[in-house]
Amino acid sequence: MRKTPLVVLVAGLVAGLAGIGVMPREPRLTAQVTGDADLAAATRDAVDDPGGYRGLAVALIDGGQIRTAGLGDRDRRGNPVEPDTAFEVGSVPKVLTGMLLAQRVGTGAVRPDDTLGATWPTVTGAAREVTLAELASHRSGLPRVGLDSVTDWLRLFWANVAAGNPYAGQDVDRVRAAADGHAPGDGRGEVNYSNLGMALLGQALAADAGADYPELLDRELLTPLGMTSTVQATSADALPAERAEGAGASGRSPDAWIGAGYAPAGIGYWSTAADLARLVAATADGTAPGADARDPRFDDTERARIGYGWFTTRYGDREITWHNGATSGFHSYVGFDRATGRGVVVLGNTDRGVEPIGLRLLGVPREQAGSASPGLPTWVGIGIALLFTFIGGLSLLGTALRAGADRLTVLSGAVWALVYPALGHQLGDWSAIPGWLWPLGLATSGAGLAAAVRRWRELPVNGAARPWLRVVSVVGSLTLAAALTVALLS
Template sequence: MSELHGENVGDRMAGERSAGDAEVHGDARLFEQVRKALGRGHPVFAAATVSAGEAAVASRGASLAADFEIGSVSKGITGLLYVDALNRGELRPDTVLGDRLPLGDCPAAAVTLASLSRHSSGLPRLPRQSGTLRRTLALMLRGANPYGETLAELLTQARTVSLSVPHPRYSNFGFELLGHAVAAGAGLRFRDLLRERLAVPLGLDSVYAPATAAEVRPTAVAGRSRSGRVMQPWTGEAVAPAGDIRASITDMAKLVQALLGGSGQDGAGTEGGAPGLAALEPVANFAGPAARIGAGWMTLETKGRTVTWHNGGTGGFRSWVGLDRKAGTGVVLSTATAAPVDRHGFRLLADLPPAP
């Protein structure tokens, strides 16, 4: 894995700079490109580009080591861990939830992990639960965390959920259960699975999944709504595999390097590659033939390129990760404002020249 560029950029950056009252770090050229693309709606952001195995990183309003909520990009990471568990022989695609989690004979117990990994299980987007209106109002009025359930509470919800006819339907609930089933198959909690099989092997020290606000590290960035309201961190043991992971831009760049560094054909990867790389390989249509899905990761044909990607959004953050695997390029955008960044990510990736 190549060294990151950006923390020591020589004659392009003389220490710390400022844009208005915000500190600016990293690669000057990338910073200016992202600043112009995002405009004024994102006062705190971080970005990374990867090409030819090398990465450039930049940020405004937060250090390069600060951790952002990556939202549903967590599902892409859970997909990697799922495929890695398949490669280890801990699971099979036809393993059902009831084989790994104590669900009894409820309908959800018969759902296969493979169907969960591609959002085709028949599970709803979110489970029905008491206090939904109260949580929604607390989010809107106070910026409160709408999640926070424990694994035990998640399993209680799963035991009472009704299934629809299986078809492609995005499900946070499904990925929560998938991640905890994968962890149970390894005899671990999800947060420990994340650390032992992804964060430690790849040297991603900032990658973690806090179960409570008290576990959010001092390096964490505070997120804001589009109107500027400070939002509480989105934390929870249950939601971790679907949307609770936090990471710095430096470590997200390393992850993209690892995703581009392996073969991606057999899931094992090559030296320097991420675990479970076959998660990137599309296996089914999703929202029509133009969009396909692997294990969590979406693939889209756009302007002559095949882009493998996932986005994320929480109360105070938006994120986007995209790869052009043929060109050997990748982009990460993380922003501490709940305003979309998808189109900016696609554009930045399209502007990267292919690796020679």
């Protein structure tokens, strides 16, 4: 038995050394530059820390001129970001849906106080009473997304674990059904961000116009503005060629978000810095269809108001009109200062926020622009990384060395000693803590596995007072571990 500690230590050391080769490495903005060199330099100066970014596409509108630049890599292969590289833009198209409302109001097709039910008669639930203006300004009292069942919640959880598409299967019929299943809450009349509300607005406008949403958007806004590179992907096969590849804090590439029902909320839309610059420039100077959607109409916070989709926030003596977007692997920001006509577009292909970069390029002082936010709250990302990286190995060590252990519990612990570090690798925020901690966790798992193998022969198969309960518990544990492994590898 005196050799056991040495065997355990050696196994841990080998596992830790092996883990160095596959330890998580956060994306990092490289030195590659395309397009306008001065704009690229100004953008790089606006970035506090290149860690957490992989590539950025930027456009600056100033004095009626549009300048564009690309920084860093668009994918893991090191291909450069070009000014016309397509990025997933998340919620930025919500401003297009707001502008569709303003444009349709301007032609007399609808009125702001028309109800959802009057505009889209197939909506029959309590949500039919909310107005188009309430939907456009996030004041409908409807929830952020339409989760109607335990299955919906499990689907959302699974998408987060597997870096999958949380909007899979959310077609127009599902969105309409969500409207029938949700009533406006107590927050109606207050600004509470709702993807469901904006999706309902766009689908209602499309139904009223006798078209589908992408068709209406193309006809009324994208084509007049010359935005030929702003497209909706309806399947993985329809994603733009030579697009940017998204990444999380560990470098993992998530699936694209696709869901036709939520298209008016931005789901499935890809665009370029140059294309969105056309939108920003025309909205800022008032020439875009539905440009008055930018006008603040309702209070949000003490220094922020909202129009139809567009937010306006005060920074000292400046007012910036803006919107941002985020998916599991991309961040985006569009904004402009109406007083100066200066506008900006910033697109990034990681889960690190780009809003401070855009604000600084608009001239907002650094201390007011704030700092970039990670995909998860920092303490959550750190907690997941540390807990999952070490808990499996430590738990197995404790199980394998304690009196009363049996083979079934050791087997379950051994499987989780591998699954937990894999979860920590993929889900933890490795831009907030050093990646070399992960091999240490793997070393702990290796030591635990060595201790388990060493004791295996002397352990009973099932030492529980109720053997059937132990079998059920272990089978359930192994089934969950297998499912999570499939999710991580998919």
